[in-house]
Amino acid sequence: MLSSPMSVDALASLVEAIFLRAGVDAVQAAPIARVVVAGERDACKSHGIYRVAGCLATVKAGKVAPAAVPELKDEGGGIIRVEAKGGFSNAAFEMGVPALVERARELGLAALVINDCVHFAALWPEIEALTAHGLAALAMCPSYSTVAPAGGSEPLFGTNPFAFGWPRPDGDPYVFDFATSVIARGDIEIYRREGRPMPEGWAIDAEGAPTTDPHAALSGALLPFGGHKGSAIATMIELLAGPMIGDLTSPEALDLLGGTTRFAPKHGELILAFDPARFAAGRGTDPFARAEGLFEAILGQSARLPSQRRYAARAEALANGVPLSEAELAELERLYEHGLAAVE
């Protein structure tokens, strides 16, 4: 019997075992487990163990290649490419990190392109994997069409996450990771499951009219954050992490799934890494020390830095384990026992 709280390591082993028993190759299972458990550990519930069933459903539906082994293609120059070959993105990302770090240090900046990956994860674990090497990082990817462009009436963009990180020598990095929709789709799904109305301004229904009903929103369209500016950023993400890298846009990813958003979408991802030590070279200033002054100024007027709630939850979980509800424990047991038979 599982019990709460569960240590981060124990939860990671359990989630990895669930994926292995469901037929996911070991190359993919461990990286997926790390990312899912990182979300749960950080109280980022929309990207935590709640995602496990969806990943298994994606496997069961044949919408991901669970045995795929990603392949690194270093084409020289500033572009490191990893072909995920239809597998989940996580192993492909981990495979690309060493080459990306080395190339960013060599050139000052470099890009990691992941192609043909099935994507369900938050981007901040990837950002943190790069800030841990002293690099600044920017990551973005399309999703599947759920967001209307500003002034539009129907889904076109994905929730297109945009994430950035900056290393801080003496603590957790500065990291933000947000959907370019007003809210993440996962958050709307939580409202739907809880049967609660959403705040106004998040979505339009299938007729293009404003709605607070999560069901209507999920069959209509989310709205971009920040009006036409957020809509422009969502467009940029489609272009850079879609056509530019030879991979799918959000409408194409939705088409590939046959129009359903029940499964994780397949598309590409773009990660940029910058070496501040190289960019600041010859200027006689320490980029990291100077950045601290900016963070102090933000905190000094009682504004917050992003990710602080995640880091607080993480510290608590690492010290005392990850708190899980009875229902969550039962769901993990069910997925462990029944594997793909447990999902539709």
Place this chain on the structure above:
Amino acid sequence: MLSSPMSVDALASLVEAIFLRAGVDAVQAAPIARVVVAGERDACKSHGIYRVAGCLATVKAGKVAPAAVPELKDEGGGIIRVEAKGGFSNAAFEMGVPALVERARELGLAALVINDCVHFAALWPEIEALTAHGLAALAMCPSYSTVAPAGGSEPLFGTNPFAFGWPRPDGDPYVFDFATSVIARGDIEIYRREGRPMPEGWAIDAEGAPTTDPHAALSGALLPFGGHKGSAIATMIELLAGPMIGDLTSPEALDLLGGTTRFAPKHGELILAFDPARFAAGRGTDPFARAEGLFEAILGQSARLPSQRRYAARAEALANGVPLSEAELAELERLYEHGLAAVE
């Protein structure tokens, strides 16, 4: 006597002459004139000839080095650096373009760092200079503290513009360029000059309370667009185009001016260029053709692409000249005749 409309070339010659007569070196004067006239030509009034007096005031106050000749420092790798040596940014940018384009084609991506430049221009002319070479481009810079962080109470960030472009084979590029404040400071200045109240939600006053008075806003703080998400992007711009490149943050740029925003600020700028042909290599798809499908989908639901109003104004101005009011013509004559004596 000047008369309206004025051809783009005639206006550019006039603006260049104003700068030359005011003691700005020819190396800087022509690039500044091109950018100012591009703004006026595109009916982007907040970055058009309205800026000329401010530039001269910056010269007169000794806050820019009008005789500085920028210096290119190609440090190898993906970073091209141009030291503006305290001069206006425009000549430094133009000097860096050929090396940036060549390096982006060689490596797939490259960065142009401009250091120690005095900055007053919109970023879209720079973006268009790169899309003209078939490259996608991203540009950003701090400004001086006028924007409060989300949840904060006083100015910290600049209006920190963020601009992006994607080349379109058969027409004007896809380009956006926006302030990460709800509105550009130049737009608030126009409200102030016209004595009109601003819409709600743009700014807070010196006590941190919401205001619609442009005077109160200019002595208080603007707000970031999109709440904490826009605030996070403004922070990213401070970090990447400030400490990372060894240059000033917005509060530091304001301090350097002695706390006034009457003059153009000195800081750095970061421009990233991407070669889609390199990023898509081996994928068997044409990134530009596929991007057109996305633009068609946006336009197909009656949403707009950014910059279309600019391009329409440009076509009109190139065909029929730039329309200028009597007051604008008189101001240009005054600046031409009296140079630095015409400004405070």
